[in-house]
Amino acid sequence: MMRRLFVIVFVLLLPIFSLAQSKSKPSDKFKQLEEDLPTPTEYRTASGAPGHRYWQQRANYTIDVELDDVNQRINGKETITYYNNSPDTLTYLWLQIDNNIFGKDSWTEQTRTAPDFSDRQSFQTLENLARREYDGKVNITSVRDAKNAALKFTVVNTMMRVDLPAPLASGGTFTFSVDWNYHINDQRKFGGRTGYEYFSQDGNYIYELAHWFPRMAAYYDVYGWQHKQFLGSGEFTLEFGNYRVKITAPNDHVVASTGVLQNPKEVLTASQMQRLEQAKTAKEPLKIVTQEEATANEKNKPTGKKIWVFHADNVRDFAFASSRKFIWDAQLHSVEGNNVWAMSYYPKEGNPLWEKYSTHAIIHTLNVYSRFTFKYPYPVAISVNGPVGGMEYPMICFNGPRPETDGTYSPSSKYGLISVVIHEVGHNYFPMIVNSDERQWTWMDEGLNTFCQYLAEHEWEKNYPSRRGEPQYITNYMESENQVPVMVQSDSLLQFGNNAYAKPATALNILRETVLGRELFDYAFKEYARRWQFKRPAPADFFRTMEDASGVDLDWFWRGWFYTTDHVDISIEKVRLYRLDTMNPEIEKAETRKDRDAKPETLADKRNETLPKRIDQYPSLRDFYNDYDDLKVTDRERAAYQAYLSTLTDKEKSLLNEGFYFYVVDLKNIGGLVMPIILQVDYMDGTKEEIRIPAEIWRYDNFNVSKLIVTKKEAKSITLDPHLELADVDLTNNMFPRQPVKSKFQMFKDSRRFQMPNPMQLERKPNP
């Protein structure tokens, strides 16, 4: 396959750089990112760590809330103590009243575009349309200062501004209270991250409460007040603080909450407390409320109320769930010495999936994530099944997947549940503890969490069906013309999904597997998490920390993956072979003879073979040259060779005889993203070799590079990116010589040809 073209005399062991003049400026892609990143300050250093003057605000809450199970309402009173740790004087405070998103006249509703009425609408939809009377707007009935004097406040859709009676100086605190109430939304009808689910079969509700209290908006050095409206997709960042919460619920409800229960004797039964005691040393999740008990409980009517008291320290939010339908299981699990209550709460409709997998998934997540970041610092980690599909809060998350009503479940339900529990519990780390601003930089928590989720899934079982990290699955998106760079701040939907989740997760995976390697990456990633736990990092802090701790310049990587919409498409354009001339006439002439003999005979020659020739008729025409064999080795040549050899050192002699092959591989960067190069050389003798080259090879010419490979064996083919690590969108130019590459479509179609039509029918068993 490889033809010897011509020979060279000396050995080169360095890469040859392309001599072609390139119009593009060299090193554009390797330009340092410092010019684009914000200037380091006393709050955020150039190495990506919190500065010596780093500050953040704090808010402590004391809340009394009643869950009205008869009218599906929340009634609450809270006292907030706000600490102004900033260097600035504040004259007003902003609070978030996120539940106003469910108000009839909320901006979310007003900013909707028209639906496509030409399509069939379900009857349910139209009925809801016609019968709506729900208004989830929050009624603020009182805002007072510590002396009970009324404070002026202004509600702006989902935000509320409280005007301070006197400016709040740096270092000061301000205490005030708010009373409020609202009608909880039917989550099944109106969606959202909170709400109730009504079960018509037993007449009971599951309540999942989030953003249920007016809370402080974030104020920080990068953005000042985070006062963007809550429109439903961009989320939040909040301040850390201590919460003291009293939840009044029907006395037959089980309440799951952020924090630690302070008064178990008042709210739990004797047997529940006893079981919790046993769960402290259990090796598997133990039922605190069994399915039988929960099912029986569903038929009850409450005879009064109970007050559940929870304390939570250093959390940025607070959520809870409540129902008489809950089955409750628990296991006390030690995470690097910290005892954590891993607990799940779910109705019987969640079984058998939930009792089998939920608490196990919680524990697994804590184990894996803690290894990659920091020891889980909270005392509790809860997963609740209710109407909300998947949403995270400190120490508690809401997860929707359920099995079918007949109790069976498909693989996708099973893995769907495990994945969502891992993802939501994982969010405790990002952003609940590493408190990045989700509204500004969704990828900082979603992308990082999705990446960690992928790591955890692959430690759950072999061949866990997750694709979130694999580079090859992002190629479709990255090839598209209509991307927006990850770092461009925009509310455009074009950016949201892939840019927040898949692209950053893929980028981190590539950084880990291909660019830095697992050891370096894991060390740097852990350092980032350690530096910023319980603080609020910005993107530059992440980029800088990863470099600072790994010792590897990653600016080209961040720039390419986060600041541009380039994709990866690297091509092997050509491979040239050079052989060393041994100078030995015996060998060289024999090779030439072989080449000559291998040349095919022309048609003309074949036909002319039998024609009579003149020199046969007239032998006197023959001379020296008719019988001369230019490839016969002469003594003179042999002598010349020996003379040449005597001029060489032993080292040079052995090099001459080694028989090296010099392959020059020409690579082209078509997609724009510079990446490390991974080449697999397949030899004629069946063996193979992998060569990994750092991305810096592109630093002189970002688009064309030539790499020299010296081998002792003859190569059959060279493949770029043999393990599909690079998210290369076009695999057809990755092999030399070119091989046809089947598209995903063709591979699927071919695989189907061998399947019986409709295997489901052949295997269908009656449902139990």
Added chain:
Amino acid sequence: MKSKAVSYQHSPIRKQWFAHCSLLLLLTLLLSVSANAHTFHTTLARVEYNKEEQLAEITIQVFTHDIVDVLSRRSGKKILLDKTPDVEKFVLEYVREKFQIKNGKGEIKVLTWVGLEQETETTWLYVEAKMSEGLSGAEFQNKLFFELFSDQVNFIHFKSDGRKADLIFKPGDNFKTIPEKQN
């Protein structure tokens, strides 16, 4: 759901209508309950032209939850991609309704079923269309899941003869021609 006597508040007709419209939109927007509450609504299709067999080969990447949801609503019963008998028929019927191709002459090309592959969150749908006339001048319509989400965005990525192009579809969009831009 408890039934109550419904009484409308007295408000101008226009405002009432607007509020109702908005509700539908809010409803349809927020109704998706998928693996994350941070839902985004999109599909990504890839269309490549196979010259040897004169086929437009179409791969559509969708969220498993969305396709199951829409099929269940249409049929009125719970659909499972790996269990429900004849599910592929339902999928094809849906795709044919929402994803349509017209050739350069304006004739609708029939989509034939190739198969589907379900992963946990993503499902891949494979269909093809015989198009001896090639993709030149062809028009596409992609209304997948528009009836579910007012913020649905569908992408189609074309690859033919080494040329690449993209189309985006949002609710309200109709047939669009593949841009002629050379890549």
